[in-house]
Amino acid sequence: MPPLLKLILIRIGLGVLTLFLVSVVVFAATQALPGDTARAILGREAADKARYEALRKQLGLDKPMTQQYLSWLGGVVKGDLGNSLAQDEPVTSLIGRRVANTFTLVLIAALLSIPISLFLGSFTALRRDTKFDVTVTIGSLSLAALPEFVIGIILLLVFGAQVFHVLPAVSTVDPDVPILQQLNMFVLPAITLTLAVAPYITRILRASTIEVLESEYVMMARLKGLPERLVLNRHALPNALAPALQVTALNLAWLAGGVVVVESVFNFPGIGSLLVDSVKNRDMPMVQAIVLIIAAVYVIANLTADILTILVSPRLRTGLR
Amino acid sequence: MSTPEIMVNDSELVEPPVVHADRRHSEWVMMLREAWRMRRTKIGVGICVFMVALAVIGPWVAPYSPTQFVAPPFSPPDIPKMWLGSDYIGHDVLTRVLYGGRTVILLALAATVIGLVLGVTLGLITGYARRWIDESIMRLLDVVLAFPQIVLALLFVSILGPRLWLIVLIVGIGHAPRIARVARAATLEVSQRDFVRAAEAFGIARYKILFNEIMPSITSPLLVEFGLRLTYSIGIIAALSYLGFGMQPPAADWGLMINENQIGVIIQPWPVVVPVLLIGILTIGTNLVADGLGRALIGIERDTGVG
Numbered sequence A: 001m002p003p004l005l006k007l008i009l010i011r012i013g014l015g016v017l018t019l020f021l022v023s024v025v026v027f028a029a030t031q032a033l034p035g036d037t038a039r040a041i042l043g044r045e046a047a048d049k050a051r052y053e054a055l056r057k058q059l060g061l062d063k064p065m066t067q068q069y070l071s072w073l074g075g076v077v078k079g080d081l082g083n084s085l086a087q088d089e090p091v092t093s094l095i096g097r098r099v100a101n102t103f104t105l106v107l108i109a110a111l112l113s114i115p116i117s118l119f120l121g122s123f124t125a126l127r128r129d130t131k132f133d134v135t136v137t138i139g140s141l142s143l144a145a146l147p148e149f150v151i152g153i154i155l156l157l158v159f160g161a162q163v164f165h166v167l168p169a170v171s172t173v174d175p176d177v178p179i180l181q182q183l184n185m186f187v188l189p190a191i192t193l194t195l196a197v198a199p200y201i202t203r204i205l206r207a208s209t210i211e212v213l214e215s216e217y218v219m220m221a222r223l224k225g226l227p228e229r230l231v232l233n234r235h236a237l238p239n240a241l242a243p244a245l246q247v248t249a250l251n252l253a254w255l256a257g258g259v260v261v262v263e264s265v266f267n268f269p270g271i272g273s274l275l276v277d278s279v280k281n282r283d284m285p286m287v288q289a290i291v292l293i294i295a296a297v298y299v300i301a302n303l304t305a306d307i308l309t310i311l312v313s314p315r316l317r318t319g320l321r
Numbered sequence B: 001m002s003t004p005e006i007m008v009n010d011s012e013l014v015e016p017p018v019v020h021a022d023r024r025h026s027e028w029v030m031m032l033r034e035a036w037r038m039r040r041t042k043i044g045v046g047i048c049v050f051m052v053a054l055a056v057i058g059p060w061v062a063p064y065s066p067t068q069f070v071a072p073p074f075s076p077p078d079i080p081k082m083w084l085g086s087d088y089i090g091h092d093v094l095t096r097v098l099y100g101g102r103t104v105i106l107l108a109l110a111a112t113v114i115g116l117v118l119g120v121t122l123g124l125i126t127g128y129a130r131r132w133i134d135e136s137i138m139r140l141l142d143v144v145l146a147f148p149q150i151v152l153a154l155l156f157v158s159i160l161g162p163r164l165w166l167i168v169l170i171v172g173i174g175h176a177p178r179i180a181r182v183a184r185a186a187t188l189e190v191s192q193r194d195f196v197r198a199a200e201a202f203g204i205a206r207y208k209i210l211f212n213e214i215m216p217s218i219t220s221p222l223l224v225e226f227g228l229r230l231t232y233s234i235g236i237i238a239a240l241s242y243l244g245f246g247m248q249p250p251a252a253d254w255g256l257m258i259n260e261n262q263i264g265v266i267i268q269p270w271p272v273v274v275p276v277l278l279i280g281i282l283t284i285g286t287n288l289v290a291d292g293l294g295r296a297l298i299g300i301e302r303d304t305g306v307g
Helices: A003-031 A037-047 A049-059 A065-078 A091-126 A131-145 A148-160 A179-213 A216-223 A228-266 A271-281 A284-312 A314-318 B003-036 B039-061 B093-129 B131-145 B149-160 B164-190 B194-201 B206-217 B219-243 B254-264 B270-304
Strands: none
Touching: A003 A065, A003 A284, A003 B131, A003 B149, A037 A049, A091 A131, A091 A179, A091 A228, A091 A271, A091 A284, A131 A179, A131 B270, A148 A179, A148 A228, A148 B219, A148 B254, A148 B270, A179 A228, A216 A228, A228 A271, A228 A284, A228 B149, A228 B219, A271 A284, A271 B149, A284 B149, B003 B039, B003 B219, B003 B270, B039 B093, B039 B270, B093 B131, B093 B164, B093 B206, B093 B219, B093 B254, B093 B270, B131 B164, B149 B164, B149 B219, B164 B206, B164 B219, B194 B206, B206 B219, B219 B254, B219 B270, B254 B270
């Protein structure tokens, strides 16, 4: 087997292993619940022994733990995430539209932040220590420090209260209107996520570009007398791209967590705000499902980044790390 | 006249580890000195000192009690009686701002220290032990990494309820793998050095090598990491309070204040604006310090040809 393929297969195997362990953690966490699901559903009526036992049997709680886990995992794989405790409906049907909303929001944020930070990161690296570079660096350093809900509330204070009629401060999605026609409700949450995530990518890309520009092979390329444009496009930027890919994927994965707070700030109807509500209601199947989705997105984004890094970076392609 | 010679030989045998450890020990002092030359570090330290002073002195100079009703809800500022007006149930906003910094700072510090202790221990072990111990621990840490920190905290809050110790512990555990990666990389590099090899040749116990020889040598990257993680801790703890899972009413806490008063923001913005700005300035301060330290460390490593 070619070493490159082997490296990628190993990485995929590790990703699957991580996903499996993540599902174990999510499942095991619920087992730490004082009492069990049956008690949680019945509430005070759990005092009725017969009903309690019947429900336990119905939910499969009388079976051994490993069997419970396997049947739960089997359901997850088939897309059956159980029933919500708060609203007696399948989790999957309650979650569907919200997943779509959050996905659209993250997509918009990614489409905004990636080009912005690619441009700012490489441009500041090429124009090091100029006024522009210093301004961008200090600005991104400060923005990177701010918790995302702080950014969100500041935007809400600046645009929400004053320009209320221009941009809706609190988003409400009308389920009957196509998403593309109500894009304005995405504006403030998407800007918040962009402002939270772009500084990181910018900073890493700037650092990696500078490192590459100072490397021996770029110096070599210059000494050979290659035109500067060729030096940048052929030698510098491809190598600078590898760490940027990593960070971009990490931050897209981070967006999956960042939406939790940002959606709550703007009352945006996605899985983030649903997670917060479900935690308040102690709706465990819902919490399990959303946490699992977010963790899976994180693992898969990282996996993709690692594979792309292996494929893209000239140094890794030849010599194994 | 032969005794001194033997002594010299003796000290030459024992000294290398000490000298090296000493040189590395002073590395973090060098880093602090180098960082202090940068303006961003000075501004950052200034902000942090101001915030800590506010949290410590605040309650002593507060005009009212944080749970005292002083005016109708959402009253506008009335100088000099009520500089920032009243909040959603008529508490004095200025008083609650002065009280509200303590919890954020203390909880964030506690979470960061927990993360540091766990992370450094795991990083030292994996970086020094290598092979299957390294592999299996790092795989397990990848599992923790798969959960964004706030999601991990929410998962456990949903099971055990909003308890402060739980939040601090889970945020700390969330930091651990991230800190462990840094500690592991530094340990890997340091454990190749002569003074560690020498200590091994002397047959010194492994845990002693880890804690007496290697740990002092990786202080600098850990200090940088501490500043960075502290910034994130503040953000996560404040966010959890803002979502209603941290400090509970009637506690005075910046994150909780934003949550409680967000509904009245159009008529009485101060109980939202002031805590938001203070949390933001605090995180900018700690991040400036972390960045200054990080830059200083890169500079030193470049100069000494280490790393």
